[in-house]
Amino acid sequence: xxxxxxxxxxxxxxxxAEFRLRIGVGTYSYHNLSIDQMIEQLKxxxxxxxxxxxxEFMLFSQPESGLFQATKEKLDRAGxxxxxxxxxxxxxxDDVERVLKFAKLLSANNVSGDAVGEVLAAIDHRFAEEGLSxxxxxxxxxxxxxxxxxxxxxKKALAQLSPTVGATADVxxxxxxxxxxxxxxxxxxxxxxxxxLKDIQAKGDEVNVLLGTGVARIxxxxxxxxxxxxxxxxxxxxxxxxxxxxDMRKEIEFARGLA
Numbered sequence: 001x002x003x004x005x006x007x008x009x010x011x012x013x014x015x016x017a018e019f020r021l022r023i024g025v026g027t028y029s030y031h032n033l034s035i036d037q038m039i040e041q042l043k044x045x046x047x048x049x050x051x052x053x054x055x056e057f058m059l060f061s062q063p064e065s066g067l068f069q070a071t072k073e074k075l076d077r078a079g080x081x082x083x084x085x086x087x088x089x090x091x092x093x094d095d096v097e098r099v100l101k102f103a104k105l106l107s108a109n110n111v112s113g114d115a116v117g118e119v120l121a122a123i124d125h126r127f128a129e130e131g132l133s134x135x136x137x138x139x140x141x142x143x144x145x146x147x148x149x150x151x152x153x154x155k156k157a158l159a160q161l162s163p164t165v166g167a168t169a170d171v172x173x174x175x176x177x178x179x180x181x182x183x184x185x186x187x188x189x190x191x192x193x194x195x196x197l198k199d200i201q202a203k204g205d206e207v208n209v210l211l212g213t214g215v216a217r218i219x220x221x222x223x224x225x226x227x228x229x230x231x232x233x234x235x236x237x238x239x240x241x242x243x244x245x246x247d248m249r250k251e252i253e254f255a256r257g258l259a
Contacts, residue, residue, distance in 0.1 A: 024049035026237035053086035068105035112168035135168030135193035140176035166191035172198030222258035
């Protein structure tokens with residue numbers, strides 16, 4: 001925790017012209033590739049920081065510790081740091097303990113996901129004890145009501161919790177749910193842990209498009225993050241089936257150009 005506080009202070013001290021956002025990747029983007037193929041793509045793009053968000057690592061897949069250990073060794077050899085682990089929904093105290101173990105195996109200092117009620121309170125308590133942070137992830141599900149769709153949904157939950165718990169703000173998912181992503185970042189700014197950067201074709205849907213070509217106001221989103229001097233990871237996330245290698249190159253180039 002002291003290390004992350006020190007990093008935040010260093011970012012805050014940087015002159016405006018020198019301040020740059022940290023651009024990384026949400027690895028769900030490469031869910032159609034093997035882990036080895038994904039790492040090769042990350043190396044080609046010179047991506048040094050990631051959030052591990054592939055489906056086989058999420059709780060609903062019942063992953064084993066060996067997957068995390070083997071992947072961490074591969075990431076270490078490639079010089080890639082796993083900043084955060086996306087766990088999806090935590091349903092009970094056992095899930096909290098499993099997620100803490102998995103995050104530590106990846107050397108991640110943050111976990112993204114969601115929980116409600118007593119489980120969310122347990123996350124606050126246990127993550128504080130272990131020196132990790134947790135970001136509530138907002139989501140869009142067509143035809144379903146998710147507990148965290150609006151920035152106010154997230155803010156209301158955070159009001160009852162310590163600064164250990166904050167927000168993993170998915171700007172694309174906010175747009176899908178009908179909310180302005182820039183206003184969402186302003187609402188959650190003091191509690192932002194991580195940002196998922198994605199663009200969406202239209203409100204009320206979840207079709208991903210290349211950054212800057214949809215309705216998520218990506219240039220304004222990046223301006224707002226720079227205004228806040230956000231020191232956490234801005235993870236490019238591109239949810240598309242089929243080959244994504246060329247698209248991801250364009251995504252990273254676009255994001256870096258605004259960082």
